[in-house]
Amino acid sequence: MKIVLTVNDETIRTDVEPRLHLGDFLREHLSLTGTHLGCEHGVCGACTVRIDGTLARACLVLTVQADGCRVETIEGLSDSDEIADLQQAFHERNALQCGYCTPGMLIAAQDLLLQDPDPDRNTIREHLSGNYCRCTGYHAIVDAVMTTAKGRRGE
Amino acid sequence: MKAPAFDYIRVATVAEACAALGQHGPDARLLAGGQSLLPAMNLRLASPSVLIDIGRIQGLDGIEVHHDRLRIGALVRHETALRDATIASHVPLLTEALRHVAHPAIRARGTIGGNLAHADPASELPACMVALNAVIEVTSPRGTRRIAAEAFFTGLFQTALQPDEMLATVEIPLPTPAWFFQEIARRSGDYAIVGLAVSGDRLAFFSVADRPVLRQATAALDLDPPGDLQATGPMRRHLAGVLRDRALFALGGRT
Numbered sequence: 503m504k505i506v507l508t509v510n511d512e513t514i515r516t517d518v519e520p521r522l523h524l525g526d527f528l529r530e531h532l533s534l535t536g537t538h539l540g541c542e543h544g545v546c547g548a549c550t551v552r553i554d555g556t557l558a559r560a561c562l563v564l565t566v567q568a569d570g571c572r573v574e575t576i577e578g579l580s581d582s583d584e585i586a587d588l589q590q591a592f593h594e595r596n597a598l599q600c601g602y603c604t605p606g607m608l609i610a611a612q613d614l615l616l617q618d619p620d621p622d623r624n625t626i627r628e629h630l631s632g633n634y635c636r637c638t639g640y641h642a643i644v645d646a647v648m649t650t651a652k653g654r655r656g657e
Numbered sequence: 658m659k660a661p662a663f664d665y666i667r668v669a670t671v672a673e674a675c676a677a678l679g680q681h682g683p684d685a686r687l688l689a690g691g692q693s694l695l696p697a698m699n700l701r702l703a704s705p706s707v708l709i710d711i712g713r714i715q716g717l718d719g720i721e722v723h724h725d726r727l728r729i730g731a732l733v734r735h736e737t738a739l740r741d742a743t744i745a746s747h748v749p750l751l752t753e754a755l756r757h758v759a760h761p762a763i764r765a766r767g768t769i770g771g772n773l774a775h776a777d778p779a780s781e782l783p784a785c786m787v788a789l790n791a792v793i794e795v796t797s798p799r800g801t802r803r804i805a806a807e808a809f810f811t812g813l814f815q816t817a818l819q820p821d822e823m824l825a826t827v828e829i830p831l832p833t834p835a836w837f838f839q840e841i842a843r844r845s846g847d848y849a850i851v852g853l854a855v856s857g858d859r860l861a862f863f864s865v866a867d868r869p870v871l872r873q874a875t876a877a878l879d880l881d882p883p884g885d886l887q888a889t890g891p892m893r894r895h896l897a898g899v900l901r902d903r904a905l906f907a908l909g910g911r912t
Contacts, residue, residue: 521660563691
């Protein structure tokens with residue numbers, strides 16, 4: 503099926519099979535391998551992207567469903583410097599080890615920070631509850647999000 | 658895993674959706690947010706030959722009070738409903754229940770109509786609709802049919818929907834009485850081990866049978882829940898009793 507979508511502000515015209523989910527499209531067709539695939543049934547959050555500004559699981563969206571939509575991946579958020587401070591805070595606080603969950607964590611955390619400039623730890627944990635980390639644990643990740651929120655508030 | 662191959666049709670109206678359902682028969686499935694159907698397909702628990710994408714039908718995403726009813730369109734997304742001031746002021750039970758539905762990314766895409774039509778016995782919203790005595794409106798080439806929520810959920814992932822019918826709207830009678838909602842889950846966003854939605858004297862348990870189970874506040878708790886990896890049957894029955902006692906205490910100590 504022929505579709506047109508924008509990925510990280512670039513217009514993509516393509517022809518894809520209906521069964522191709524957005525995660526595979528981004529990785530295999532566009533070589534945007536920052537979108538990680540873990541469980542492929544919506545549980546782990548590694549494939550989190552933004553579609554028309556809201557969070558989505560790339561493994562639970564058919565590429566054809568994204569026809570006409572604006573898709574943003576970790577590459578886009580990273581290149582635009584939108585989350586440079588968040589990335590820096592993750593780095594400084596060691597909020598990652600293997601890094602598999604990190605792109606999804608960053609996008610989900612940024613989604614929260616856009617909605618709530620002053621989240622408490624519980625709110626952060628709740629918002630990131632759909633993103634699994636199997637090595638670092640969550641404490642450092644929550645710390646990094648708190649630090650970023652403080653920084654953005656100018657504290 | 659990846660979903661098996663299927664044909665994909667995008668429709669623009671409810672009439673087109675019903676016509677496509679009629680044309681393609683029971684192997685076709687409606688696709689809205691896809692947050693339950695696509696995982697089932699990726700796990701190959703479902704393998705429809707045709708997906709009919711209703712996600713872009715206009716006019717099914719309204720939330721409005723109409724006389725003494727709150728009407729919610731099938732394509733309203735969970736996150737939209739969770740943040741909606743009309744729902745929060747008229748049916749706070751629903752707002753509280755929505756906080757427990759999956760995670761932000763799933764809620765951002767999954768739809769209320771899809772949740773109800775999927776009829777997962779562990780899902781929060783079917784039980785809420787049963788407790789709230791909601792009416793589910795379905796559309797087909799023959800017109801509109803109104804089904805009481807209690808009669809809509811007929812079994813494990815089974816509903817009263819006919820093959821060419823589509824869930825269009827859910828309607829909740831107002832005003833809603835005193836309410837209670839709690840669920841017990843191992844992690845935030847997980848399916849409940851046991852849950853309870855209460856509206857007035859209507860207690861709707863979920864995750865205790867193949868569909869929501871309605872009990873009156875004063876009735877004996879005669880549940881016989883199944884066991885699985887999360888909990889044994891007796892543990893579920895015990896937890897259901899705990900939730901019932903908490904509800905009765907919260908709502909004024911009627912025990």
